[in-house]
Amino acid sequence: MQWLVVTDLDGTMLNHDSYDVEAAKFAVQLLQDKNIPIILNTSKTYAETITIRKALGINDAFIVENGSCVYLPKSSFEKPPGATEREDYWSIILGVSHQNIDEVLQLLNLAEDDAIRLSQCSVQQTSDLTGLSEQQAEQAIAREFSEPLIWQAGEVSLADFQKQLRQHGLTTLQGGRFLHVIGDCDKGNATKRLVSCYRDKIKTIALGDSVNDAAMLSVADISVIVNSPSNHQLQKHVSPDIQTQEPAPKGWREAIEKSLEQIQLIEE
Secondary structure (H helix, E strand, O other): OEEEEEEOOEOOOEOOOOOOOHHHHHHHHHHHHOOOOEEEEOOOOHHHHHHHHHHHOOOOOEEEOOOOEEEEEOOOOOOOOOOEEEOOEEEEEOOOOHHHHHHHHHHOOOOOOOEEEHHHOOHHHHHHHHOOOHHHHHHHHOOOOOEEEEEOOOHHHHHHHHHHHHOOOOEEEEOOOOEEEEOOOOHHHHHHHHHOOOOOOEEEEEEEOOHHHHHHHHOOOEEEEEEOOOHHHHOOOOOOOEEEEEEOOHHHHHHHHHHHHHHHHHHO
C-alpha cells in the first residue's frame, strides 16, 4: 500500500495572505521520512510550482493550473502513453492551451469592465492584486493552460459568460482569489490520472481550501479542508474527513498529523 498526499497550495499549504509556508516544513519532513510522496496540485503555473518545490525540497510529481497538466519525474516514472517531454518530466496534458482560451475570450469579446485578466496585467498590477513579489508575479502571469479572472460584472452576466464558454469546450473553476477559465479538466481527474501511473496500490490524502479543490477531495481516501476564508464555498460541495482549526501553514501541519493518525488506524 502506497499513500500519497495531494495538496493545494494557496490557502492550504501557503498562508492565504502572506504565502508563508514555514510552519508546514516540519510536516513535509515528516512525510518524507515515511516515504510518502507530496503531490502539489495547484492553480499555479509550471514555473511557480517548480520554484516552490525546490524551496521545500519536494521532488515528486505535480499538477498545475487546476488539473490541466500532470508532470511526472522521468527518474521515477516510465513514459505514460500519450505523454510529452519537458525538461526532467513527462507531461500529461489534460486541458487546453492558453492560446485556445485567449482565442475564445477574444471571440466572446470579453469587456475589460467585465473582468480583469491576469495574463494581461503588468507585473506591478499582478503584485498589487495578489501580494506576490515581482519574480512570483512574472511566473504567475505566464499561463499555459488557464486564464485567471477577477470577475466584476455580476452573477447574471457570469452565468451567461459560463454558458458561452461551455459552447466552446471551456469551463470555469472558482479559486481563493480568481475565477479560472480552463478546459474540460479539474484537480480530481488529474489526481486519478496521476494515480494510474503508479504500479503500487495507491490511497490518497487530499488537502484543499477552496471550491476548485472539491473534485480532488471527492476522489480522496482521506479528505481535508484547511481553514481559510474560502471554506464557505467548498463546504457546500464536500463533507471532509478532517477540518483544521488553524489556517495555513499551521493548518497544513495540523492536517498532516491528523491524517497520519487516521492512516495508522486504517492500517491497524
